[in-house]
Each structure stands twice: as structure tokens, then as C-alpha cells.
Amino acid sequence: MSDASVPKDRRFPIGLTIATLVAFVILCGLGVWQLKRLAWKQDLLARIEVLKTAPARPLATVLAGKGDASWTRVSVTCAPGQAETLPLVYGVRDGDIVWRATAICRTSAAGYGAILLDLGVVKALTGQPTPAPLALAAPTQAVGVLMAPKSLGGDRAATVARFAADKPAPYILMVESATPAPAGITPAPLPAEISNRHLEYALTWFGLAVTLLFIYAAMLWRKMRS
Template sequence: MSDTALGKDRRFPFGLTIATLIAFAILIGLGAWQIKRLAWKQDLLARIEVLKTAPAQPLATALANAQGRDLTWTRVSVDCAPAQPATLPLVYGIRDGDIVWRATALCRATVGGYGAVLLDLGVVKALTGQSAPAPVALAAPARAVGVLMAPRQLGGDREATVQKFAAERPAPYILMVETATPVPPGVTPAPLPAEISNRHLEYALTWFGLAVTLLFIYAAMLWRKMRS
């Protein structure tokens, strides 16, 4: 090998170094994001644990005293005006590995400056596993107790469903019903997720581990290149 070729072969690999640094920064960023998610998930699980024994407060009181606070996972109760059964959107979901459809009802009640609140009554048992369910007509119960969830956190078309009832001035939360009086026929309350995984620490360690591995591979390649 000529001296010129040898000199070119021993040049510092700037391109490889830049690519490695970019990949390293991305991996570290992903790990740091998972650490933030871990803190969020631990706070969420702690709130759910407290929720299990928290007394229900009137929905009107909770909304009036919110003062900008997020009321997600707050347990409340609400009394609904008498209403006739109506067909409202069914919401698709997965629970215990099966396709389920959740029933919605509109509870008309003057609460915190709003005129109504949407109730998630729970899973319609007869529709479990169906890909194209038949419409279901249900009336809002006279009284419901459950936990508040923001539509955006529930996903799917929840926010669009709330917008359909804009004329009713609905509250900006959906009440995930735990108990209803009277009990809606054929509906099983399911206010909380069947299982909430918390593997963010595992994911963070994986990303950090990949970042360290990348550095070792880069160092080995650089050492071999400079020696050859």
C-alpha cells in the first residue's frame, strides 16, 4: 500500500463520527423521554390507588372549584334529568383481549355552568367480539357515580362525540360510570382500564443500553481503522 493510500485510510472519520453522535443523541433523548413517562405513570398509578377509596363529590362542586385544575380521575356523582332512551354512538375498545363496545348516554344536568355531561355507561355485554354492532338505545340513569376523564385521553372519537352535542353545552369531561341508578340493562360498568402497564424504566434502560453499545462499536471501529 502506498504512503498516499495509507494516509487516506488513516484520516479521522468525521462523517462516521457525526453520524454516531447524532444517533447517540437520539438514543439518549428517547431514554430521557421514557424516564419522564415513568414519573408520569407513577403519578397516575398513585392517583388511581387513592381513587379506590376517595368519596364522590357532586359534579357541580368539582367543576365549580376546578379553577383551571385537571379533574381527570376525580370521583364525582351527578343527578340526571329524566330522559327517554336514545341511540348514541358506541365506542370501540379492547378489554381482556376482546373487542368491546362501550355505551354512551347524555345526562342533562346543570353543573358548573354546563348543561349536560356525557356518561360512559360501560361495556355492552351482548356486543362483545362483534366487529359491526347493532345500535343500542339507552336512557341516562337518574343518578351516576364515577370518575372523570378528558375525552382526548380516552382517544378514539370521544372528542367528536362531545362536539355533536355542543348545543347541550356539555362539560369538558366524560364521566366513566362506576354505579348507576337504575342499572342500565345489559351494560357492565368498566370505568378504569383493565390493566395499566408500567414498563417505562425497562424501555429507558434499553435506549440507554443501545446508546452505550453504539459508543463501544464506534470506538472499536475507530481503533481498528487507526491501527490498520
């Protein structure tokens, strides 16, 4: 029997099948991506848990090592310097607009000549939409957690680029404590909260993929049976 002799409503729905397969692949891909994010997040949470009791290591020692140094607690001594005006970094903490202060710490560590410090939240600027910039000098001593700029909000990478002549380290030091402590600034090195719902999201995407197949099968069955 030729295709021309088959009624239109009984023909195999090639277009619908292709569309269903494309949507199914996309949904499964999103589910797999969420599983990868789950593994990454679990590793991150484990590193943070270890970080809570880890001693601070010298910055030079950490930077001289191999691999990613993110989420490592370090200590650094900064050379005396004048206060410099650097951009404040916008953020949201506990539902409020906050502004984080930064300073450049010039030091000698594993071939690098400086590292950008995130000193913490400027308490007086909480809730302000457009605060005036602050001029701050780096503390003499600082202890904090190393973070990659790309993992942080705000254009810290642009600030680091301003000090290219100093060969800045490719990390931001999120300060936990500083000597002397900068007035009016509250250290906030770690995120206020880190959610981990990637398994839930993965199951949702896979569930939608399976549901799509059932809907397609039901439509195909009705079409071929009618």
C-alpha cells in the same frame, strides 16, 4: 502533513462520527422521554390507588375547582330525557372485542349543561365486529370517574361535539354505578390493567446509546491503528 498525504483508511471518519453523534442524541432523547413517561405513570398509578377509597364529590363542585379533574370520583344527577342513539365505542378487554355504550347526561354544573357518560360494556355485543347501535337514556343518578376524552380510545370527542349547544363538560364520566342501572351493561370505569415498564424501556435506550459509543470507539481505534 497534508490530508492528501494521509492514506484513506487512516483519515478521521467525519461522516461516521456525525452519524454516531446523531444516533447517540436520538437514543438518549428516547431514554429521557421514557423517564418522563415513568414519572407520569407513577403519578397516575398513585391517583388510581387513592381513587379506590375516595368518596364521590358533586360534579358541580369538582368542575368549579381549578386544575385537571381527571381521575376524580364524582356523583351527578341527570335531568329526565328521551333515549338517544349515540355511537358505540370500540375497545378490547381481556382479549375480546367489546363495545361501550354512551349516553348524554343533561345537568347544571359550574356553567356546563351536560356531560357524556360512558355506561360500560354491552355484554351481548362482546366479540361482534359491527354491532347495531343502541338507543339509551341517561340514568337519574350516576357515580363514576372523570376522564379527559384524549386519554380514552374511540372518538368520544366527536360525540361530545354533537351536543355543543348544551355546553358539555370537557370530561367523560366513566360510570361505576347508575340508578336505574342500564340493563345488559357492565360498568367498567378503569382500564383492565395498566403496565408500567417505562424504566425498563429507558434503560434499554440508554444502554443502546452506550453500546453505540463503544462500537464507534472500537471502529475508530481499529481504523487509526491499522
